[in-house]
Amino acid sequence: MTHAEFVAAHREGKLSVHVDPKAAARLVSSRMMLPLILLPVFGIAVGLALTGYLIIGILLFIAALAFRYFVRASSRGFILTRSIEDPVFYEQAVAAGILSYSRDSS
Numbered sequence: 001m002t003h004a005e006f007v008a009a010h011r012e013g014k015l016s017v018h019v020d021p022k023a024a025a026r027l028v029s030s031r032m033m034l035p036l037i038l039l040p041v042f043g044i045a046v047g048l049a050l051t052g053y054l055i056i057g058i059l060l061f062i063a064a065l066a067f068r069y070f071v072r073a074s075s076r077g078f079i080l081t082r083s084i085e086d087p088v089f090y091e092q093a094v095a096a097g098i099l100s101y102s103r104d105s106s
Helices: 003-012 021-031 034-050 054-073 075-085 087-096
Strands: 015-019 099-103
Touching: 003 015, 003 075, 003 087, 003 099, 015 075, 021 034, 021 054, 021 075, 034 054, 054 075, 075 087, 075 099, 087 099
Parallel strands: none
Antiparallel strands: 015 099
């Protein structure tokens, strides 16, 4: 199915679209370079906690974990939205097995 057909069928409600949650989370995390952002933040949080700023360190650590959770939780919507907007990304997502669809029989 071409990108234009996919977009038209999705907007008309003729498709059931499935986004693999684990693969989507990996893709979004890698594209955002999430580990390169979070590892220093975790290190700073631990450093703050060890140097006497326990509450601030704990809050920063929890904020980093929450950020990671929200990025992973929203990754499926990101993949679907980006697939609708960008034909090249759509082809890559389908080829990688992140995005799959089936036609509704109704």
